[in-house]
Amino acid sequence: MNLGGPARQVLASDPNLLKRGYEITVYAGSPEPGEGDLRGELANQGVRVVSVPYLGRKVHPWRDRRALQFLRAALAEQRPDVVHTHASKAGVLGRRVAREMGVASVHTFHGHVLDGHYGPLRTALLARLERRIARTTTQLVAVCAATADELAQRGVASRDRFEVVYGGSNLGGLAVARRGPAGLRAALGLGDEAWLIGVVGRLAPIKRPLGALAAFQRALPELGEAHLVFVGDGSERLGLEQELETWPADTRARVHLAGAWANMEAVLPDLDCLLSASRHEGLPMAFVEGGACGLPAVATPVGGVEEFVEHRVTGWVGRDTEGLAAGLVALRLDPAWASQLGQAARDLALERHSAAALTDRLDRLYRDLKRDLKRDLKRDLKRGGA
Numbered sequence: 007m008n009l010g011g012p013a014r015q016v017l018a019s020d021p022n023l024l025k026r027g028y029e030i031t032v033y034a035g036s037p038e039p040g041e042g043d044l045r046g047e048l049a050n051q052g053v054r055v056v057s058v059p060y061l062g063r064k065v066h067p068w069r070d071r072r073a074l075q076f077l078r079a080a081l082a083e084q085r086p087d088v089v090h091t092h093a094s095k096a097g098v099l100g101r102r103v104a105r106e107m108g109v110a111s112v113h114t115f116h117g118h119v120l121d122g123h124y125g126p127l128r129t130a131l132l133a134r135l136e137r138r139i140a141r142t143t144t145q146l147v148a149v150c151a152a153t154a155d156e157l158a159q160r161g162v163a164s165r166d167r168f169e170v171v172y173g174g175s176n177l178g179g180l181a182v183a184r185r186g187p188a189g190l191r192a193a194l195g196l197g198d199e200a201w202l203i204g205v206v207g208r209l210a211p212i213k214r215p216l217g218a219l220a221a222f223q224r225a226l227p228e229l230g231e232a233h234l235v236f237v238g239d240g241s242e243r244l245g246l247e248q249e250l251e252t253w254p255a256d257t258r259a260r261v262h263l264a265g266a267w268a269n270m271e272a273v274l275p276d277l278d279c280l281l282s283a284s285r286h287e288g289l290p291m292a293f294v295e296g297g298a299c300g301l302p303a304v305a306t307p308v309g310g311v312e313e314f315v316e317h318r319v320t321g322w323v324g325r326d327t328e329g330l331a332a333g334l335v336a337l338r339l340d341p342a343w344a345s346q347l348g349q350a351a352r353d354l355a356l357e358r359h360s361a362a363a364l365t366d367r368l369d370r371l372y373r374d375l376k377r378d379l380k381r382d383l384k385r386d387l388k389r390g391g392a
Contacts, residue, residue: 174364
C-alpha cells in the first residue's frame with residue numbers, strides 16, 4: 007500500500023465495494039523506506055486491513071516463507087470466496103494459498119517485471135514462474151490492453167485469458183482542487199509565475215528519473231521561468247543529487263527533490279504539466295490523477311502510456327530526450343493549446359478512470375466469476391452423476 011497505482015486502485019474501489027455488500031479484507035506488506043504508506047487511509051474508510059509480517063518487495067526466501075505461512079493461517083480462518091492479488095510478490099504468495107485452498111483467484115497486472123527490470127536469467131526465471139502460476143489462476147486482469155498484449159507475447163497466458171480493467175482513482179477531489187497556501191509551490195518557495203513540471207512516482211531505475219532530468223535540461227533555455235520537481239523517493243534519488251551537483255548553481259536551483267507526498271490534492275493542482283521518461287509502465291495513475299486536474303503529460307511511449315497520453319490530444323509523446331524536450335517547449339510556448347490538451351485529459355480521466363467506473367468494472371468481473379464458477383460446478387456435478 008505504498009503511494010503507487012495498485013494502492014490507489016484499492017483505495018478507489020474497495021470502500022465502494024463494501025457499500026455494495028462485499029466483505030473485504032486487505033492483506034498488505036510493508037512499503038520500502040520513503041515510499042509512503044496508505045494502509046491507515048484505507049482503514050479509515052472502513053476496510054479491514056491486515057499487515058502481513060515479513061512481506062516486502064525484495065526476494066528473501068526466509069522472510070517470504072514466513073509471509074506465506076502467515077497468509078495460509080489467516081486465509082484458512084477467513085475462508086474467502088475470492089483471493090484477488092496485486093503486484094508480483096503478493097501475486098505469487100496469495101495465488102499459491104488460493105490454489106491450496108481450492109478457492110477462486112484473480113490477479114491484476116499493473117504492469118510487469120519481464121522487461122527492463124532485471125537481467126536475462128532472472129527475467130527468464132520470473133517469466134517461467136508467472137506462466138506456471140497463471141495456469142491455475144481463475145482470472146487474469148491487466149490495467150491496460152498493452153500490458154495484456156505484452157504478457158501474452160511473453161507466453162504468460164493466451165490473450166483471451168486476460169480481462170482489461172482500466173485502473174481508477176478517487177478523482178472527485180482532484181477535479182475540483184485548486185492551488186492553495188499549503189500546497190507544493192508553497193513548500194518549494196515558488197509563486198504562480200513559475201512554470202512547474204512534475205515527475206510524480208517512485209525514483210526507481212525503470213522510471214528513468216535521470217532521463218526526465220536530461221529532457222528538462224535540454225529544454226530549459228526555451229522554457230523561461232521553469233522549474234522541475236520530483237515528487238517521490240527511491241534508490242535513484244542519490245543519482246539525481248550527484249548529477250545536480252555538476253550543474254551551475256543557478257540552473258540547479260530550478261530542480262527540486264520534494265520526496266513522497268501522500269496528498270495529491272496538494273501536489274497536482276500546483277503543477278503545469280507532468281513528465282515521464284520511463285522505460286516501462288502499465289497505465290500510470292499519475293497521468294490519470296493529473297488529467298483529472300487538467301494537466302497534460304509529456305511521456306515516453308511505453309506500456310499503456312499511449313492508452314491515456316495520446317499525442318497532441320491529451321499530451322505529448324516523445325521517444326527520446328529530444329522528443330521529450332520538444333514536448334515541454336511546445337506546451338510552454340502555447341498555453342492555450344496546453345490547456346486544451348489538459349481538458350481532453352480531464353474528460354478521459356473522469357469518464358473512464360473514476361472510482362465509480364472502476365468499482366463497476368470490478369463488481370461485474372466478480373459477478374461474472376461467481377456465475378461461471380456456479381456453471382462449472384453444475385457441469386461437474388452432472389458429469390459425476392453420469
